[in-house]
Amino acid sequence: MGELIEKRYRVGGMDCAGCAAKIDTAVRRMPGVEDVAVSVTAGTMTVRHDGTSDLVAIEKRVTSLGYSVAQLAGRSQVDAPSACCGHHDHDHAKHDHEGHDRARQEQATDALEGLHGHDHAPMAGPWWQSKKGRLTILSGAALVVAYAVGHLIPSIAPYAFVVAMLIGLVPIARRAVVAAFAGTPFSIEMLMTIAAVGAVIINAGEEAATVVFLFLVGELLEGVAAGKARESIQSLTTLVPKRAFLEENGKTREVPAEDLAVGSIILVRPGDRIAADGTILSGDSTIDEAPVTGESTPVRKGEGETVFAGTVNGDAALRVKVTAAAADNTIARVVRLVEEAQESKAPTERFIDRFSRYYTPGVVAVAALVAILPPLLAGGAWDEWIYKGLAILLIGCPCALVISTPAAIAASLSSGARRGLLLKGGAVLETLGKVTAVAFDKTGTLTEGKPQVTDVIAFGQDEAEVLQYAAALETGSSHPLALAILARAAAAGVTLPTVIDAKAIGGKGIIGTVEGQPIFFGSPKAADERIPLSAEQRHRIAALNDDGKTVSVLVVGDTLAGAIAMRDEPRDDAKTGLEKLTEAGVKTIMLTGDNRRTAEAIGRQLGIEVHAELMPEDKQRIVSELKRDGLIVAKVGDGINDAPALATADVGIAMGGGTDVALETADAAILHGRVSDVAAMIALSKRTMRNIVENITIALGLKAVFLVTTIVGITGLWPAILADTGATVLVTINALRLLKPAT
Incomplete structure (x- = not known):
């Protein structure tokens, strides 16, 4: 297959996953369209087509469904689906990009539009200025007028309520018909239309008008709630x-x-x-x-x-x-990454989507049976049971159920991004909560990634002079150990003397002349060749080496002046971060290519199991072995040397401060580089999954309650619509709680 063209749109008026599903189904049927990705939370639609598609017709199709659409600048060519998902070839669902990898240039263009205010979404501004807001106000006013007319002239009250109903129902019915022809016959608009028309037929025009108005109010509330969720990540763009x-x-x-x-x-x-x-x-x-x-x-x-x-x-x-x-700055990439991640569905979300395809037709069938069987088999009143069947139609709308998972995931992804925790999609977020083992790289992950002076030891001169002479010799060097010594000297406010004839001796150290005295600074072995070390000095150096420290000895003239020990020290929060994981029941291990002595010294300090002197393939093998033992494994590393292990793990997490590697290589990234943020990621995942369970319980629980009360005759049409829209609003509000940091 040849190259495909990818085009992105800003879509206004989407409230829930049901809206996205209608748009997806309609556009996917258009000629030349290969793939469609619709994100409710981002308010975008991405269309991949072969170049023969009529983009104007696509826009008209979306508009006919009741949504506004505007092209986002930029057009890119991308490989055919067979080339998709080139980052990692995982054998699980965490890279569920659904065949629509973003081309980098178009991502940059879209992010730039968001950064500088070119968001064409028409839902911006007060709710009463939106199309839905105006229709809701008009429908409410018509309902009030109908009640007034009915009170003054009772004989024409039924007709007044029918007129009031039609003002709100006509746009709904038009959307229902378009959606049905576009491949979505069981939309909420269709259920609403059938229920309202049926109510009029059985002389319940007043309730029909009320239900239509309440439906519009519910849609409006859903739109406001969805807008709040969308703003949670887009607000980042205002920071630049x-x-x-x-x-x-x-x-x-x-x-x-x-x-x-x-x-x-x-x-x-x-x-x-x-x-x-x-x-x-x-x-x-x-x-x-x-x-x-x-x-x-x-x-x-x-x-x-x-x-x-x-x-x-x-x-x-x-x-x-x-x-x-x-x-392409950090904020733009974070926004782009989170929006893209919101389009990647979690396994739970995919299950709910599949379930809803059968659920809605099932509800229609149950409603029909409730309306028909009691009158036919038990002599029930037709009006009474048709009324109950119509109420069940409204109760059965799957909106709250369908939005239960994506709303929570979107809020969670946004919350994580604000804390420097970037997750590439719902699948990654869901998997993190199941992690039972975390494998850490050492250098730059558990440690700072650069050596620091840990000890300044005086043998023949005081510590200040040892540091002064050593730093003087290292002036101008870019070696990491030299930079560590110079940084320590600068922090101590040491004044460096002038060095003459400084030069390096390969594999041994550096020599020079300071204030007329020959100075040598290098390995203990090379220093011992110049002036023999005492047994006590050898013992002290060996103890430092056993702690994983690199020791250099200073010789001034014919005197052993002292020594300086350096080590790549653990991050400030490394021990605390590992303890949090252990408390959560997660196994922690260190996988490093560093020498065993240094690795074990850091391991003892942090209390973590150590595997040292590993090649990249060894790290990958150990991760595979952990998975074979039944563990769900997260690998934390720098995203480059650990690439094989990151790809093999159930979740690969890159540590970094906003680099391309940290943002794009692994499944997740920790911007600030805090070890404790790994535990925070896992906690966020668990909190999200609990929220999803709560949402599903709310959605199905309310429906079950109102289903029973409707059948026994306690509730009718307008409580039924409240059950639907109320559940959707409650689910969304509950999901938005994830935007607040855990207490």
Whole structure:
């Protein structure tokens, strides 16, 4: 199959998964359309077609169903479905992209539109200005007039109520007919139309008009609730400023942030939001990264460090070199990722979708039997049982049931994104709650990923002099160990003397002359060759090595001056994060390619099982063995060296601060790099699954109650419609509770 063309639309007026299903079914039947993906929470539709499709006809088809539609800028060619899902070849459902991988350029264009206010969704603004709002108000006014006319002139009351009913029902019936011809005969609009017309036939025109009005009120409430859920992630886009101060030719001028190109240099004043992802060229300031990473404490950053669009500069001016265009900055990618994830259905959601296909026709059949069998077999009154059958039609609407899962998942994905926890779809979210083992990489995951000075030891001189001479020799070096020593010296405020004739000795260390004295700084073995180490000194160095530390010895003249020990230290929250997982009953292990001594030292410190000196294929093998033992495995790593293990695990989680790898390689990403966020992800998943169970219980429970009360004659048509729309609103509100952090 040749290349397909992908086109995205902004769709207005969608309230629930039932709306999405109608649009999907209708558009999928259009000539040339290969695949359709509709997201209620994002308010978008993506159509993949072979180039022969009539896009105008597609738009008209969606409009005829009662929704507004507007093309989003950008058009891209994508591979045919056979090439889909190229990230990982997993044998489970976590990459359920439904055949519609996003082309990167179009993603960037869409994200840019969202960032700068070009959201064409007509539902924006007060509810009373929307099309549904105006129709609801008109229907309500007509119902009030009908009651007034009926009170004044009782003889024409039935006709007044029929007119009031038709004002609201005609648009509903038109949508029902269009949906039926487009492949969805059992839509809620069709059930509503049948019930209202049937009520008029059995002389229940007053109730018919009331039910139509209540139906419109319910739809309006659903729209407001859906809008709240949609805004929860889209509100992130408002964090990025629309203007930036660009430096060019020694001058600064204000420009639109969307015009910033990679390589541009911008000035960020104290208190301003940073307009683009970038690297600090000059300046030192505290940065509030809460909008991107969820970190509540501002982080101090200086020259060479990375900053993200939407974060807030604190107390000093910064010059920043732009590393990503506005359409591809961290915020835009987070929004795009979450919207895309919302279109990826969880196993529970797919089951509910399949169930609803049989459920609605089943309800219609039950309603027909209730209306017909008692009069035929038991001599019941036709009017009474037809009335009950019509009420059952309304009770049986599957809207609340269908929305129960996607509403919770959308809210959960949005909540996670706000805390720096990115999950690629409902399948990943659902699987996380079942995880029973987590395999961590060491370097950059459990540890900071860069060595730090842990010990400064004095042998023949004091510690300050040892640090001073060692740092002087390492000046200008870019080696990680040298950078660690220089950072420690800078933090201690050490003044570095001038070094003459400094040069490296391969595999041994570095020599030079400081203040007229020859200085050597290098391995203990090389230092021992110059001046023999004492037994006590050897013992102390060996103890440091056993703790996984790298030790370098300083020789000044003919004296063993001291030693400096360095190690890649665990993250501040690593021990706490692992303890949280253990308390939750999750097994934790470390898989690392580092040497066994260093790995075991870190393992002892953190209390985690260690597997060291592993090749990538060894990590993959161990993950496979854990899965064969019946464990649900999450692999946490950097997304590059751990790629085979990440792909093999049930869930691959990348640690990182908003890099391409962290956002795009694995199934999930932890932006802030906190080990404790792994436990937070699992807790969020469990909380979401509990919410879904609550939603399904609400949806089916209310229907069951009203089904019984209708059959025994306690409730009628208007309570039935309240049962449907009320359940939908309750389910949505319950799902929105997930937007709040767990207490």
